[in-house]
Amino acid sequence: xxxxxxxxxxxxxxxxxxxxxxxxxxxxxxxxxxxxxxxxxxxxxxxxxxxxxxxxxxxxxxxxxxxxxxxxxxxxxxxxxxxxxxxxxxxxxxxxxxxxxxxxxxxxxxxxxxxxxxxxxxxxxxxxxxxxxxxxxxxxxxxxxxxxxxxxxxxxxxxxxxxxxxxxxxxxxxxxxxxxxxxxx
Ligand code: CTP
Ligand code: K
Ligand code: MG
Numbered sequence: 250x251x252x253x254x255x256x257x258x259x260x261x262x263x264x265x266x267x268x269x270x271x272x273x274x275x276x277x278x279x280x281x282x283x284x285x286x287x288x289x290x291x292x293x294x295x296x297x298x299x300x301x302x303x304x305x306x307x308x309x310x311x312x313x314x315x316x317x318x319x320x321x322x323x324x325x326x327x328x329x330x331x332x333x334x335x336x337x338x339x340x341x342x343x344x345x346x347x348x349x350x351x352x353x354x355x356x357x358x359x360x361x362x363x364x365x366x367x368x369x370x371x372x373x374x375x376x377x378x379x380x381x382x383x384x385x386x387x388x389x390x391x392x393x394x395x396x397x398x399x400x401x402x403x404x405x406x407x408x409x410x411x412x413x414x415x416x417x418x419x420x421x422x423x424x425x426x427x428x429x430x431x432x433x434x
Contacts, residue, residue: 259335263405266314270351273310277303278300278303295356299355316339318339340393343396345392347389350386357384378417421434
C-alpha cells in the first residue's frame, strides 16, 4: 500500500489549480454578470452569481497557484518523502486548462440550474460537487492533451472523483461559516 499515499498526493496535487478558482471567485465576486442580465425562456441565462470579475480572478488564481506549486514541488516532495514524479508539474497550458475549465464547468452548471428552474444559490446535488472537475479535465484535455492523459491515470482519476465531493462540501461549509458564502454548498 506504499503507493497509495503517492496516488492520493499526486491526484490532489494535480487538481489543486482546479480547486482554488471557485473559492477565489467567491471572494472576488461582484460586478457585471456574464449574461448581462439577459434571460432565456423567462429565466436568467446564468444569473448574477456568475460575473466577469469572479471568473477572471478565479482563473488567474488557479494559474498562479499552479506556478507556485511548480516552484514548491521539490521541497514538498522531499518533505513528504515522495519520489520524483509523484507530484505532477504544470505546463502553462495545463495550468490554464485546469483553472479556466473549473470556472467554465461551474458556469455551465449555473446554465443548467437556470434551465431547470433553480434560482441563484439553489443547490443541485451532484452537479455542484463535480461540475468544475468535469470542466477542468475537459479544458485541460483540449489545451494540453498529452499532459492530461499522462497525469490523470485511472488511479488518480478515481481518487479525484471520490475525494473532490468530500473536499468541496467541507470547503463550502467552512466558507459559509466564516460568512464568505451565502449557502453552505
Ligand atoms: N462568483 C462569481 N463568478 C463566478 C463564480 C462565482 O462572481 N464565475 C461569485 C459570485 O459572487 C457568487 C459566489 O461567487 O454568488 C458563489 O459562487 P456560486 O455558489 O458558484 O454561485 P451562486 O451565487 O450560488 O449562483 P448559482 O446558483 O448560479 O451557482
Ligand atoms: K457553484
Ligand atoms: Mg452557490
